[in-house]
Each structure stands twice: as C-alpha cells, then as structure tokens.
Amino acid sequence: MTLRFQSRTALVTGGASGIGAATARLLAGEGARVTIVDLESSSGAEVAAGIGGHFHAADLSDMAAAEAMVHDLLAREGRLDILVNNAGIGSLGEVPDLDPAQWRKVMAVDLDAVYHACRVAVPAMRAAFRAEGRGGVIVNTASLSGLAADYGFAVYNVAKAAVINLSRVLAIDHGKDGIRVNALCPGLIDTPLAAPLAAIPGLMEKWTRAIPLGRAGRAEEMAEVIAFLASDAASYITGSVIVADGGAGAHTGQPN
C-alpha cells in the first residue's frame, strides 16, 4: 500500500501540543519525514521522538528564528514539501483593555510567524517547482474567529482574519509556482489553548450549546483536515478557507 506522504518532508509549527502534535503524528504515520517546531522544547522533543521525527526549538515570532527553522530543515532534508503554519496563542480582551505589548505579541505569534516562515519556504518550494516540477503545499491554521468575531477576543480575531487573507494572497501569487495554500478554520477544539476558557463561568456551556454537533472538536479531527489539504487528493484546492467547527458557524448566533 502506498502511504499518502511517502517521501514527503513536512514542517509542522506548534507541533508540541494539540492540533500540531496530532498533525505531526498523522503525517508521520502516513510516511512523511516530519520536523516539529515549537517553543516548548521538552514536549516538542517528546512528540518528535515518538514519531521518528526531528525537533527544532524556535520562537517563531522572531523572524531570524523562523527563517533559521526553514534553512535548517532544507540543509538537513534537502526539500520541503509540506508546511503547516499552526503555532498560535490565544488572547482575551476588548480593544481598550489591550496594552500595546499584548497586541504586538499576539500579532507576532499568530500572524507574523506565518509571514516569517513563508518568506523562506515559498522561494524554496518555487525553486523545487522550477527545477523538478514539484511545488509544495502550505496549510495555515486560522480560526472560525477569523471569519466572524467573538465577544472579548479582539486581537486574536484580528490576527486570525489576517491569516485567512494572507493564505489567499499566497495562493494567488504562487499558484504559478506550483504551491497550494489553504487556511483551516477550526471552531472550538479541546486542546491546551482552549483550556483557560473553562475558567470563565458559563462560557464553555454557552459555546457548546451553539455547536450543532454538541461538543468541542478533537485535535485529531483537525489533523485529518490538514492532512487532506496537504495530500494529492486536494490537488485542485488552493486559496480556500476550510471550516471545521461542528456547524458553529452555520447559524446566525440566535439562541436555540
């Protein structure tokens, strides 16, 4: 049986936890040589060891560190086929509550990091396409919160909306270079990122009631969508925004 990602090289940011870890495991299980990049060294190294992959520690909000991540992978593997820009942080607060440092930090991690990685990954994928006819695939983890707005999550919503249009921009500019780029918009997913929401009285109950499937999603369910987008089965899908939210975004928000 041919594995979907046999002889492909993948880089998964935020791969130490949640959606990124599940994606790294799924891609590796289907034949990819996976590099995990994360701030969290011990859990990142553990996930990488579990899948026979490589771990690279980096703070991707730092442009030089993000560029080094891609250069390091290219030096080691010689190619980059799949880039999953998934690292991210959450942030609570309405605009007047946000100090400039918090605003900048969330924009730097949730948005700038995608730009940083693509600055180096796109030219490498383009060069591979010109030389050998094989381009690359980029999947950016945005959010349902980038398509509409949540009460009280101002900067996170703004950053994720920008990730969606950054994905479209990359897709239209680099289709000619054999590079497909799509954005995944998860709804509420049960990962450490969402855990602090449980401390806000009544919030999880209210949000879960608004999900037609009646539950938060699992990281593994997001990994399946990312793997599909990264696979040849999605060969004609680029510039798309794929929502995986248990139906939460399908209604007007009026209480049921």
Ligand code: NAD
């Ligand atoms: P998570 O907290 O389990 O994983 C995020 C990972 O990103 C962590 O391992 C963290 O260490 C890493 N990270 C954070 N800042 C970093 C930095 N500066 N450099 C490198 N790595 C960094 O959360 P998750 O839910 O798996 O989140 C993955 C992505 O999914 C994020 O982009 C998040 O915004 C998005 N998302 C999550 C949800 C949800 O409900 N969990 C919903 C929509 C979108």
